[in-house]
Amino acid sequence: MPTIKLINICKRSNGSLILKNINLEIPNKSLYVVLGPPRSGKSALGRIIAGLDTPDAGRILFDDKDVTDLGPVERNVSMVFQDFALYPHLTAFDNIASPLRKLKLPKEEIRKRVLEVAEYLKISQRLTHYPSELSGGEKQRVAIARALVKGAQIIILDEPFLRLDLKVREDMRAELHRLQKDVGVNVILLSSDPMDAMAFPENIAFMQGGELVQVGNLIELYENPKNISVARYVGMIEMNVIQAKIARKNDKRILDTGIGEITLPITPQLSGSEILVGIRPEHIHIGEEGGHPYAGNIFTFEGRVKISEVIGSETIIHLDVGLAEPIRILIPTIYKKNPGEVLRATFNIKDVYLFNANGQFICRGGSILG
Amino acid sequence: MRSSHILGLIGLAIFGVFILGPLYITIITAIKNINDVFTIPPKLIPYADFQPSSEAFDFIFNTRGKYTFVTSLIVASTATAIALIPSLLAAYGFSRYPKAAMNDERSFFTMLTLRMVPPFAVVLPIFLYWNQLGLFDTYPSLIWTYTVFSIPLAVWLLKGFVDDVSPSIEDAAKVDGYGFLDRLRRYIIPILGPALAATIALVWLFLWNEFLFALKLGGSRIVTYTAYLPQLRVGQRVQWNVLGAIGVLGAIPPLIILILFRKYLIRVYLGR
Numbered sequence: 001m002p003t004i005k006l007i008n009i010c011k012r013s014n015g016s017l018i019l020k021n022i023n024l025e026i027p028n029k030s031l032y033v034v035l036g037p038p039r040s041g042k043s044a045l046g047r048i049i050a051g052l053d054t055p056d057a058g059r060i061l062f063d064d065k066d067v068t069d070l071g072p073v074e075r076n077v078s079m080v081f082q083d084f085a086l087y088p089h090l091t092a093f094d095n096i097a098s099p100l101r102k103l104k105l106p107k108e109e110i111r112k113r114v115l116e117v118a119e120y121l122k123i124s125q126r127l128t129h130y131p132s133e134l135s136g137g138e139k140q141r142v143a144i145a146r147a148l149v150k151g152a153q154i155i156i157l158d159e160p161f162l163r164l165d166l167k168v169r170e171d172m173r174a175e176l177h178r179l180q181k182d183v184g185v186n187v188i189l190l191s192s193d194p195m196d197a198m199a200f201p202e203n204i205a206f207m208q209g210g211e212l213v214q215v216g217n218l219i220e221l222y223e224n225p226k227n228i229s230v231a232r233y234v235g236m237i238e239m240n241v242i243q244a245k246i247a248r249k250n251d252k253r254i255l256d257t258g259i260g261e262i263t264l265p266i267t268p269q270l271s272g273s274e275i276l277v278g279i280r281p282e283h284i285h286i287g288e289e290g291g292h293p294y295a296g297n298i299f300t301f302e303g304r305v306k307i308s309e310v311i312g313s314e315t316i317i318h319l320d321v322g323l324a325e326p327i328r329i330l331i332p333t334i335y336k337k338n339p340g341e342v343l344r345a346t347f348n349i350k351d352v353y354l355f356n357a358n359g360q361f362i363c364r365g366g367s368i369l370g
Numbered sequence: 371m372r373s374s375h376i377l378g379l380i381g382l383a384i385f386g387v388f389i390l391g392p393l394y395i396t397i398i399t400a401i402k403n404i405n406d407v408f409t410i411p412p413k414l415i416p417y418a419d420f421q422p423s424s425e426a427f428d429f430i431f432n433t434r435g436k437y438t439f440v441t442s443l444i445v446a447s448t449a450t451a452i453a454l455i456p457s458l459l460a461a462y463g464f465s466r467y468p469k470a471a472m473n474d475e476r477s478f479f480t481m482l483t484l485r486m487v488p489p490f491a492v493v494l495p496i497f498l499y500w501n502q503l504g505l506f507d508t509y510p511s512l513i514w515t516y517t518v519f520s521i522p523l524a525v526w527l528l529k530g531f532v533d534d535v536s537p538s539i540e541d542a543a544k545v546d547g548y549g550f551l552d553r554l555r556r557y558i559i560p561i562l563g564p565a566l567a568a569t570i571a572l573v574w575l576f577l578w579n580e581f582l583f584a585l586k587l588g589g590s591r592i593v594t595y596t597a598y599l600p601q602l603r604v605g606q607r608v609q610w611n612v613l614g615a616i617g618v619l620g621a622i623p624p625l626i627i628l629i630l631f632r633k634y635l636i637r638v639y640l641g642r
Contacts, residue, residue: 014469052541073547085538089560102547146546 002062002153003028004049004186009058011044011210018044019055020210028063031180031187031200036207037233042190045207046156049188050079062154073102075154078147082159084139086131092118092142093127099150117145120182121175137168144179154186161193173199194234197221206230228276228359237281237316239353240327244277246270259301259321262349264369269354269362278353281316281330284345297349297369303327308337319343399614400426407610426615435612438595439619445509445584445594446577449516450570457521458566461528462558466537478529485522489582497586507591515583520573527572531565532558568634571627578623595620 004026011019019041026032034042047053049060051072060068067075078099086095093114100110118124121141131139140160147155157176161169173196180187189196197204201218206226214226218234225231232238244255244262253270255262257277264270303321315335318326329345337343350366398416399407403423406413413419430436460481467473500511535558543553559566584597593601595616602609602616628635 047541050545052544072545077545079541079545081538081542083536083538085536085542087539087542087557087561089557089563098543099546102552146542150546 002065002186004154005061005064006045006049007059007061009045009048009055009060011041011048011053012056013044018210019048022058022212024205024212024215026186026188027203028186029180029184030203031176031189032203032205033189033191033197033200034205034207035191035194035197035233038192040192040207041210042192042207043158044210046079046158046188046190049154050077050156051075052079076150076152077154077156078150078152080140080143080147080155080157080160082162084131084143084163086134086139086142086146088131090130091127092123092129092131092134092138095131095142096127096145096149098146103150113149114145117149121145121148135168136164137171140164140168140172141175144175148179148183148185152185154188156188156190158190159192160189161191161196169195176200194236197234198236204234206233223364225353225361227361228278228355231278231353231355231361235280235282237328237330239278239280240284240325241355242277242279242323242327244275246273246275258323259303260299262299262352262365264349264365267368269368272357274357275362276355276357276359278355279327279347279351280353281328282332283351284327284329284347286317286329286331286335286343286345297365298346299349300344300346301327302342302344305337305339305341305343307339308335310334310336317343319345396614396617399611400618402426402611402614404607404609404611423611426609426611429609429612430615430619434593435595435598435616438593438598438616441588441592442578442584442594442596442620445512445516445592446574446580448509449513449520449577450574452513452517453520453524453573454570457524457528458554458559460521460525461532462554464525464529465532466540481522482526485519485526493582493586496583500587507588509592512583512587512592512594515587516577516580519583520577523576524569524573527569528562528566531562531569534565535561564631565634565637568631568637571631572635575624575627578620 004024006022006024006026009019009022010017022041022045034045036042044053048055051067051070051074054068058068059066062075072079086092087098090098096114096117097110100113105113114127115124118127121144123138123141123145126134126138126142131142134142144155144157160176161172164172176187176189177200179185189200191197197218204216204218204221205212206214206221206229208229214221214230216224221230221234225234228241232241242257242259244257247254247256249263251266253264253266255264255275255277262277301321303319303326305317306320306326307316307318309316313332313334315331315333315337317329317331317335317337319329320326327345348365350364350369352365354362354365354368356362398414401416401422401424402413402420403425406420406423416422463470464473464478496515497506500506500515503511505511539557539561540553543557548556579596580594581596584594585600588594588597599613599616602612
């Protein structure tokens with residue numbers, strides 16, 4: 001199970017650069033998530049790691065062995081595709097056996113290995129069925145079985161959960177954890193779903209516009225996002241971002257957000273005249289100051305409920321505060337409010353994320369307030 | 371019943387008369403003896419107006435007539451078989467490499483225009499060409515011409531079917547270790563399956579029915595059943611009953627094909 005090293009990978013498609021100088025090291029035996037919005041280049045990166053495409057520039061090393069010019073078989077890489085890519089004219093058994101048939105293994109050996117991996121993935125009962133007769137979760141399991149059966153050292157999954165029901169997604173995520181632990185393969189997950197980053201929080205690479213923006217674990221991406229895109233993307237619900245103007249007042253800096261002022265001590269980090277203030281929906285609380293779990297540095301604002309949606313046991317309130325966009329608030333309980341009702345909400349200024357006008361992360365409110 | 375419904379039925383009835391009327395005339399003419407063919411008013415109802423006769427069919431089976439069907443079968447089948455391989459490869463290329471050099475709307479359309487050219491416009495030069503090569507009135511000339519004219523149709527039909535096969539299936543096969551020919555043989559062709567068969571059937575059908583090239587590039591040694599029709603006259607009299615019988619026999623293979631592949635042919639004609 002090799003350590004994968006990508007060195008200065010560039011890829012062009014249709015005249016535009018879809019991968020811009022990617023440098024990444026994926027540790028061995030890891031479950032690695034490449035997270036990014038659609039068309040961020042993660043699929044292109046996955047195909048290059050798999051050996052389906054060759055990069056226009058750069059090298060790929062597996063344990064310091066250059067594999068740039070090798071195909072998927074020589075690299076011993078498997079891939080599971082977004083649409084599962086099962087062969088419609090073959091049964092589940094023959095689908096799983098496909099890579100072994102190419103290796104020209106004896107019939108009995110093929111049978112033994114297919115049954116083994118099918119048993120492991122709990123699809124033994126479905127082997128005689130054709131893909132059209134399988135459920136989404138079962139198709140996924142067959143696709144993973146086909147990837148596992150030849151003993152690949154690296155398995156790349158491209159948006160594996162996109163086409164599955166929510167409940168099945170949970171099962172398959174658990175299955176991936178189990179598989180990675182049992183078999184010890186390198187699992188690389190290409191995903192546009194932040195929930196995948198939460199399910200597999202240890203190793204995450206965030207991509208956008210063909211660039212590798214930030215690499216780290218979930219907490220690093222959540223607490224210290226490199227820029228506003230990471231901050232918006234990594235989280236339960238998208239972060240609220242408010243444009244603010246910086247004014248100078250005695251020994252203070254005043255951030256005028258349009259719904260109230262945030263007063264901060266002067267620090268060299270607060271330069272320029274414009275700033276973006278980000279506050280996560282889960283950091284906003286409903287009620288008076290007194291109801292807030294922290295003391296001091298409380299920012300209070302008011303607005304009318306625009307939409308209130310209950311998702312599972314949580315509530316998301318979109319509060320119209322007179323800005324271009326409503327403020328999203330995540331309440332961890334079921335909290336019914338009618339549109340038009342006036343609500344008072346608070347957050348701790350220590351929780352805000354400050355970004356410069358270009359969206360680059362400056363610091364958290366807490367690091368200025370001390 | 372709504373009035374639009376009635377109008378629809380009337381429309382269908384008129385349509386039916388136009389389609390089935392000539393078919394009926396063809397069939398009853400085939401079972402007349404030559405003297406019953408020319409009566410005025412025409413004899414329309416077998417057994418009541420005239421006694422059915424096997425004269426026309428006997429004529430076909432006792433003369434070179436029967437061999438014309440064999441010739442048609444050889445020419446249409448060979449040309450279809452030869453056209454299929456380059457067509458499948460071309461369709462694959464058009465479908466899978468949309469960004470490749472020269473693979474654009476224009477080149478695809480240019481290929482299709484080969485099919486759109488009225489055969490009359492090209493039949494004479496093609497005739498001269500084969501004549502110069504000394505291959506006039508031989509199997510190779512007719513088969514090769516048919517092959518060339520079948521390819522655009524086959525490519526056009528097959529491209530649509532290849533488009534329907536998800537590229538990720540091929541990526542999966544690449545990951546499993548299969549090279550291009552293996553992928554084509556083990557995955558693409560079996561997945562295309564019935565669609566491929568329908569394409570073959572349709573291309574074959576066009577060639578089976580072809581008349582102009584058959585008449586001009588053959589006619590004495592190589593005579594397809596369609597090219598045989600103009601030769602059917604005794605003195606000044608056209609053997610209409612034999613013409614009818616050949617029509618009936620010639621319609622049998624298309625009928626079988628239509629019944630077998632109607633599901634796919636409808637998709638082809640509706641542009642799916």
